Amino acid sequence: MRSKKMKTSQSLKVSMIIMTLVVPSLIAVTVVAGWPRQTLATAGTPHAIEMVSTKQTPALTSVADSIVIDHNCVDAAAIPQAWLDQARGQVTFFNHKSIGTNTLEGMADLQSQDAGRYSIDVRYGTGTSAGINHYQAGDNEHPMDKISGFAALVSDGHNIAFMKFCPSDLGPSSGYSAHDIWIAYRDMLIEQQSAHPDTVLVWWTVPLTTQSDARGLDSFAEFNDYVRSYVAANGGILFDIADIESHDPSGNPITAGGYEAMWDNYASDSPHLNETGRQRVASAMWWLLARLAGWGDTNDWISVTADNDVASVYPGETATFALSVTGSEGFSDAVTLDLQGEPAGATVSFDPHPVTPPGTSQLYVTTSDSTPAGIYAMTVTGTSGQVTDSTPLTLTVNPTLALTAQPDIYTVLPGDTAAYTLSVTVSDGFAASVTLTLQDEPPGGAVSFDPNPVTPPGTSQLYITTATSTVPGIYAMTVTGTSGALTDTADLTLIVASATPSFTLSIAPTTRTASPNQVVSYTTAVAGINGFSQPVSLTVIGLPAGVNTAWSVNPVAPDDSSILTLSIPSNPQFGDHSLQVVGTAGMQLVTEGIDLTIVYPFRVYLPTILRQV
Secondary structure: OOOOOOOOOOOOOOOOOEEEEEEHHHEEEEEEOOOOEEEEEEOOOOOOEEEEOOOOOOOOOOHHHOEEEOOOOOOHHHOOHHHHHHHHOOEEEEEOOHHHHHHHHHHHHHHHHOHHHHOOOEEEOOOOOOEEEEEOOOOOOOHHHHHHHHHHHOOOOOOEEEEOOOHHHHOHHHOOOHHHHHHHHHHHHHHHHHHOOOOEEEEEOOOOOEOOOOOOHHHHHHHHHHHHHHHHHHOOEEEOHHHHHOEOOOOOEOEEOOEEOEOHHHEEEOOEEOHHHHHHHHHHHHHHHHHHHOOOOOOOOEEEEEOOOEEEEOOOOEEEEEEEEEEOOOOOOOEEEEEEOOOOOOEEEEEOOOEOOOEEEEEEEEOOOOOOOEEEEEEEEEEEOOEEEEEEEEEEEOOOEEEEEEOOEEEEOOOOEEEEEEEEEEOOOOOOOEEEEEEOOOOOOEEEEEOOOEOOOEEEEEEEEOOOOOOOEEEEEEEEEEEOOEEEEEEEEEEEOOOOOOEEEEEEOOEEEEOOOOEEEEEEEEEEOOOOOOOEEEEEEOOOOOOEEEEOOOOEOOOEEEEEEEEOOOOOOOEEEEEEEEEEEOOEEEEEEEEEEEOOOOOOOOOHHHHOO
């Protein structure tokens, strides 16, 4: 079935060959080749249909080129992405009134739900830009003005053109019968097809009123019978909006008084469409445009879609996309999937792979710690033999900012200055400067960074100068690095010791080495000065995560001691750790440093010759 570039057949020679065809609704059609006259005797329908033309003009298309868009064509998700892309590139002209506006609103709804699939340029006017150019020639209740207005606006620059009547055009106020309107509509389309052979002209049925309203349904049925019978007999492209409106979502026909009617739940008011109705007709419109772009020229097709087409991760994380693969009826060949446009160095996997339609597959895109930040436009393509489809995906790799401090614990006396070295690093693809701030420093002190801001990767010196009046204590501070929406923090500790304490601390040993699951200990002695006898409370600052502490005595009386025990976990932070033992008594604070080195368990590796003895 080929309809990408519909052309009219050559002018038909007048002959007396008589053909009898059987068409839907039990209509017996007698066709006299050359188009001088058609007479349709109807069985079981109230309308005797007479089609008369005195012109020897060709039918729009051959029967082999017929395409009917009806209630079976309302699942836009089934259209392969590649054909949606082709469809939006066609130049379409649409003349309409309010129900046409409802349809375009439905297309906007679909676009807002999934812009990657359903975006299309829609503009008011009669131009020849890709997308839908729509206009409103002619007023409601004046069908002949709509017919002549549309005829005057169709141009060779339009790939596709169609007009739509409104229900009021077939009402008694129009002054024309359904038969009169049909003859004028038919002859106009035939003439315009002859004048614009490279433009595909699309027949439309007239929209319906609702089953609850039911006004005019007999006239709509008469006109729609004419349209359907003509396309069935002569070929053509039919957008059967009446059939689309007169079936509920399950495909059940809706009638009122023996005539097809719009399902009430599609209407905002009879005959206008609500959100459900307009999206249903808009989905069918996408079917129309995709079929005319070439979809369906081959018997088999596949469709690849993504339930989520956008994902956001940080370097080192994995993005997951849920893919659905469907195919034409009876298509069961395996579909292989491929991804293009992923970040450099990322690993890609599909599970399962390949996929047999209908089926699903999870796409995993795992970034590395060095993956550059950025927005990656990717495309996943499904292929099975000569059949293919693709869908766009977007992966955002967010930049990262890391702030560290060395040392993270510093001890000073009142009036002294503490100095910390701050290191700022970022992920690849990020080059903005980072501003540093400090919170919770001792009151009365002075804070400065050199430099500030910092261009990463880079370092800055943080200086905290205490006042001579600064109260001794342990100050937990936070330094923050900020660049736009990015931020990171580092925890710092400043210990302000007493300038003239009344006690001292001494620790033995000052250094210990331990392995996972081991226990090490230090002995801390407290000595009073000038008869000081107040108990001293002991604590440890700077412990690695997971290390537990215990004191044999706490607090400790002057001239006594306490044993500090450190229990190393099974999965510790290996390396060198500088700790501070702090003793406090009242407003006085004294500190002493100790070191802890956590090493990997010791293993003995004998030379091969010894292991063989």
